[in-house]
Amino acid sequence: WKHEAVSKLLNDLENNTGKAIVLGGKQLSVDLHVAINYLNDLIGASALYRKGESDYSVINLSTDDEIANLTKDIKSGKVGVLINVGANPTYHLPNHFTAENLKKVKTVVSLNEFENETTSNSTYVLGINHDIESWGDAKIRTGVISTQQPVISPLYDTRQKEAILLNWINGGENYTEDIYHKYLQNNWETNIYPTLNRAVPFKEFWFATLHDGVTTFNETSIASYEVNSASIAGIKSTKKSNYSVILQENYFIRDGRYAGNGFLQESAHPITKITWDNCAMISPATAKELNVEIGDMIEVTLNGKAIELPVLIQPGMAEKVIAVDLGYGRTNSGAIGSDVGFDVTPFMTNKGLSKWIYTGATVNPTGNKYELVATQEHHALDDEFLRTDVRKNHEGEVTGGDETFARARGIIQETTVAGYLKNPKVLKEHTHNVFSINKDFEYNNMKWAMSIDMNKCIGCNACSIACYVENNIPVVGKEEVGLGREMGWMRIDRYFAGTPEDPIMSNQPMLCQHCDNAPCENVCPVVATTHSQDGLNQMVYNRCVGTRYCANNCPYKVRRFNFYDFRDNLASGHYKTESTKIMMNPEVTIRARGVMEKCTFCVQRISQAKQNAKEEGRTLKGSDVTTACQDACPANAIEFGNANDKDSRVAMMREHNLGYHVLDYLNVKPNVTYLAKLRNSDSLGVKSEHH
Secondary structure, eight states, rough: OHHHHHHHHHHHHTTTTOOOOOOOOTTHHHHHHHHHHHHHHHHHHGGGSOOTTOOOSSSSSOOOOHHHHHHHHHTTTTOOOOEEESSSSHHHHHTTSSSHHHSSSSEEEEEESSTTOOOOOOSSSEBOOOOOGOOOOEEETTTTTEEEEOOOOOOOSOHHHHHHHHHTTTTOOOOTTTHHHHHHEEEEEEEIIHHHTTOOOOOHHHHHHHHEEEEEEOOOOOOOOOOOOGGGGGGOOOOOOOOEEEEEEEEBBTTTTTOOOOOHHHHOTTTTOSSOOOOOOEOHHHHHHHTOTTTTTEEEEETEEEEEEEEEETOOOOOTTTEEEESSOOOOSSSTTTOOOOOOGGGGOOSSSSSSSEEEEEEEEEEEEOEEESSOOOOTTTTTGGSSSSSSTSSSEEEEOOOHHHHTSSSSSSSEEHHHOOTTTTTGOOOOOOOOOOOOOOOEEEEEEEETTTTOOOEEEEHHHHHHHHOOOOOOOOOHHHOOOOSSSEEEEEEEOOOOOOOOOEEEEEEOOOEEEOOTTTGGGOOOOEEOOOOOOOTTTTTTOOHHHHHOOOTOOOOOEEEOHHEEEEHTTEEEHHHHHTTTTTSOOOOOTEEEEEESSSSHHHHHHHHHHHHHHOOOOOGGGGOOOHEEEETOOEEEEEEOOTHHHHHHHTTTEEOOOOOOGOOOOOOOEEOOOEEOTOOOOOOOOOO
């Protein structure tokens, strides 16, 4: 299948000369990037380049040699003062700025927002402002300069890092809080404004730029897009030996700088669905070779370092390749981020194919066990109960089946571009006709509804995190997630189809469907969950007595129960401190222990829109309201509005040929419409039938 897939890719590139481009991630080696640039030149991708602008760097980053020389000077006692601004070299460069090495420097000064591994080894630690408390400007490409102004005054007794440096330069006298603000404005007036030839006075230009956040101007691009074909000759083939290790920034906490953010720690990894941990991701074939299962510990030895890691068997991984997320194993990252996961930063040296890819690792099972916690159960793709029309080989091993359960039940519905063009109503052939023994309620005016386009959704979790923040959803911690008690109102489900070697992955945002025939409503003994006249499935918190009948009766499993006051239960009440209290949205009730909660379609925003319309003397429109998840979605996959307004986007999506409702054959009449994903491959179409 690999040769067939490569052949199809090559044909696509050849048939789309000047319209296609090949991209390579930053983890790849320099040689591979050279090869990619050469390939793009061959397929005419240069026609897609924006040649009128280029990247701009104010100052070059330090090279490996410069850092190595600094480390050498530190060890020999030649460095008297070391100043660290907004960084954490002890953690990120553990082979250089160790605690032992820093002790050889008489004065170490750290300017940081939070305590970290480097501040623990510093002589002086100066607290600096957060970005939203700071002034600034930035230029990362030609022809564009952006500005930054503080949203709030500093909450604590901190200073802006640039102001600290200016104060030192000025001798430490006459410090004022606006010292950097004045410096910034003076620099623009003296050095930037005169070069732009603006017709307005500087003051007007300055305030307009702050308002817009950016100013643009004509500037010659300094980049060259010519490819030197001779550079290809220097590329050497890679000799693979033993196991390969790929290090990558974690999707949420990146290189560890956001480890102290509970929202990010608790967000499930888009592919593995692991929370509060990193792990060694390996293929099913490699797991079989090592004779390990999920949660077994293996010792990975690389570049003279041996680190023990828990195993996660991940479909789609290449054989004898181990992928591990960076950013974990922090030892000084506050109550939330400390002692979470495993630190693999010591693996990073200049001896790999790149800073992130290494060969020559050895792997040995240790016999130890470790609990990995995920928000979605782990099932092998060849598990018999996950398939319909199961196929087995002569040894009795499951080799495949026509559909996985998610597709067989109509949870995931997909087809191919070719199939859709041939028959646009292909998904409507299996539509279930709903019925009711009672007369349907008539929504004469407003009926709130949502649509989610699976062709746009990239499974990034931005919607889920935005929902956490908007609706004061508590972080519960690893132990409670392990018990299935995570509180997120919106989750991103991940489904696999295909084979373990060549899986097809599908994402699906899942939230309360606000069903017209909601099964949760008729089982509540105290009428705590009700239906509104505008189509909302409502929760009345002060009526709820916590029977959890509603959660048991919900087929989508989107209701969450407060088993504890989780804000007080996690990390010694971290989310009840003064700094976290002010983070709460005052428009949303903070739920008590013993109460059920779920997605409300951001009813607080609906209420505000109703009030605004009333004050303005006009009729409420569906477009007056956007939900938090909708605002956060970078792909504009979510639409929200009035389903009764036939001209609205959400109404059009409900009638679209690709539109479908999850589990509609249960007759619950959900009000969230999903647009089925179209796959651009004649081999990936998956039929969907309701049984």
